[in-house]
Amino acid sequence: MRRIVQMGTLALAAALVLTGCGAGTSGDSDAGADTPRELVLGNNGDVLSWDPGEMKEGAIISYAEAVYDPLLRKTADGEIEPNLATEFTYNDDLTELTLTLKEGVSFTDGTPFDAEAVVANVAARKAGTGSASEAAKSIENVVVQDDYTVVLDLVAPNPGLLAALATYLGFMASPAALEAGTIGTDPVGSGPYVYDAANSEAAASYAFERNEDYWNAEAYPFDTVVIKPLTDFTARFNALTTGQIQFMYGTPDMVDQAEAEGLTVQTVPGEWQGIILQDRAGTLSPALGEVEVRQAINYALDRETILETYYNGFGQVSTQTFNPASQAWVEALNEEYPYDPEKAKELLADAGYPDGFEIPISYSEGFMTPLVPIVQQYLAEVGITMTPVPINGFANGGLETLKGQPAFMLSFSTNIPAWTDVLNKLTPTSLWNNFKYTDPTVEALLAEIPLTQGDEQTELYQELNTHLVEDAWFAPIVLQQNVYLSSDDIAVTMQQAQLIPSLRFFAPAD
Structure with missing residues (x-):
């Protein structure tokens, strides 16, 4: 049966993500409600550095989203909405952006998320060489108004700034880890998951456990996430058809075989x-x-x-x-x-x-x-x-x-x-x-x-x-x-203008 789903039918899948309804793990839809759920993604590339200031645009965003929470976030259709910044307002000439920050959030090393954390992260992005660096250059100063309010003072208006704050520029890393210079090898964020180095193998498999203190846990229904870098398309497709992964970015020539294998095919x-x-x-x-x-x-x-x-x-x-x-x-x-x-x-x-x-x-x-x-x-x-x-x-x-x-x-x-x-x-x-x-x-x-x-x-x-x-x-x-292939035990909401859908758009199919 042909199961190609295109952008448009977002409401149902989004509801699944928000409610986390159903109970089973991958391949075990009859499991009880307390059974841990695991999401396993096949990824186009490996993560070279955990420093959001060095990360390049593309499939690497999945690794970042697991551990880092952004100041803003993108909806499925590309609109910008609050996240760690609960309010964002420009002045009349678009040269100052005021951010009101969420209170009560801490990084997983215990460092509080506050205005000084934003200052440290923007400075780190400005010094980096990744995708965030160009947008960061438009920020001349970060002015701290109080513990939970900052003003980004811009060199000139930047029409892409809000989108940048929803991705690499906005991913907040622990200021302590940034200062120590360890963020590239030991990611410390305030995101939905914590990197599980003990159960990970570089260039092969990266495991993440739920951050029990995460403020928006209901948006992430999986208890664990595993990301496997499989740069070869054939190897990735074979891993999907044999149940080693549940999701991959595919190619058009895979569609017929994917349908024959009972996989879900979606495009955007x-x-x-x-x-x-x-x-x-x-x-x-x-x-x-x-x-x-x-x-x-x-x-x-x-x-x-x-x-x-x-x-x-x-x-x-x-x-x-x-x-x-x-x-x-x-x-x-x-x-x-x-x-x-x-x-x-x-x-x-x-x-x-x-x-x-x-x-x-x-x-x-x-x-x-x-x-x-x-x-x-x-x-x-x-x-x-x-x-x-x-x-x-x-x-x-x-x-x-x-x-x-x-x-x-x-x-x-x-x-x-x-x-x-x-x-x-x-x-x-x-x-x-x-x-x-x-x-x-x-x-x-x-x-x-x-x-x-x-x-x-x-x-x-x-x-x-x-x-x-x-x-x-x-x-x-x-x-x-873009062609995306997934097993029938997960539901994925397609996302406009992002190579790989954000982790919060994945949910158990049941």
């Missing part, structure tokens, strides 16, 4: 996949410094055919890198680069490359491996010789390897608000803009967008998106439907 619009053409100034690859060359790469890709064959139709062709539900999305932009190899050849000739050129394009093994020869073939047909450069997983230095590559293929998240994508990929200090490239149009728009709201801000975002597409900063192929 998610990541774009394609090429980041980061050497836009032509520093290492002079050809990429020509806009006609970057446009030619876009015309060379037959997105419709790739979508139907490689992605089995799970997604939509896309020339843009923003989330469809964000302010920046412009539907008409997806018509900008129809498949036209002759047009691509003309553009290459106009740019001074009538015979094409050679370029190394790196890629992260796993996600991208099957897509690489497809892209390589399309580029070869217009005269571009692509040399694939496989990189190690991020756990083994792969991220550092990407920094020196003129172009690379990865799977990239799309976010709400759109400013999160701006901070991730478009500023000179963005994690995915290692050549620090910008141009006058982007500079001007990035300066103006934070100063606006509503329709005016939407118009500026769309102007930015249009410029990026026309100037071919990227060569996206599809915005894929």
Whole structure:
């Protein structure tokens, strides 16, 4: 029986999460009400550091959410709501954000959560190199008004700040652990679970026991959580079908077999996949410094055919890198680069490359491996010789390897608000803009967008998106439907604009 569930039917699953109804453990639906419940997740990657200031955006968020509670949190549809900060209010010019903090919360080492804890965590994020660092730079000072009230004094308005405070910037770690310098290896938070090092094995399995003092325990019905890093898709799928895990991020080609195995298949619009053409100034690859060359790469890709064959139709062709539900999305932009190899050849000739050129394009093994020869073939047909450069997983230095590559293929998240994508990929200090490239149009728009709201801000975002597409900063192929597979003994609420649903959106199926 076909059991594909898409975003929309959130109420029932959310109710399950909030009530924690039912009683059984994984694979034991007849167990009594006092039987401990366990959730076992298969994860795309390993956790390299427990320091939220060093964590990179993506599947790693599951590890963080187990032990750290954020100041704010995201609903399933991407809205921001209170959490450790019970109230949040901007001043009129959006340069000060006042947070009222929850009282009576302590970290698991006994350190109290209060205004000074927020000060320590923001300082640590500003000093970090992870996904939180870019948003943290917009905070000039944290002013303590009293024990449970802080004001974030901003350098300039930051449209992505609230979303950042709901993830890595907002994850609160023990100030004592931060000061001791042990947070990277020994996580201490105030979250729903406590890391169980004795029953964990690095790179294989990480166990978490319930935090008995957690203030919102009813939102997390499982007594224990186990996260297993399984970077190989086949190994992860085999683990799911044999009952070793209960949930995984999958691929479209797994859907038919998953249905045959009786697994639940759910989808949500998610990541774009394609090429980041980061050497836009032509520093290492002079050809990429020509806009006609970057446009030619876009015309060379037959997105419709790739979508139907490689992605089995799970997604939509896309020339843009923003989330469809964000302010920046412009539907008409997806018509900008129809498949036209002759047009691509003309553009290459106009740019001074009538015979094409050679370029190394790196890629992260796993996600991208099957897509690489497809892209390589399309580029070869217009005269571009692509040399694939496989990189190690991020756990083994792969991220550092990407920094020196003129172009690379990865799977990239799309976010709400759109400013999160701006901070991730478009500023000179963005994690995915290692050549620090910008141009006058982007500079001007990035300066103006934070100063606006509503329709005016939407118009500026769309102007930015249009410029990026026309100037071919990227060569996206599809915005894929993220595929999630789970066993029938758990219920999972899909979450908009987050690679892996938050732990509070998992519940026993009964």
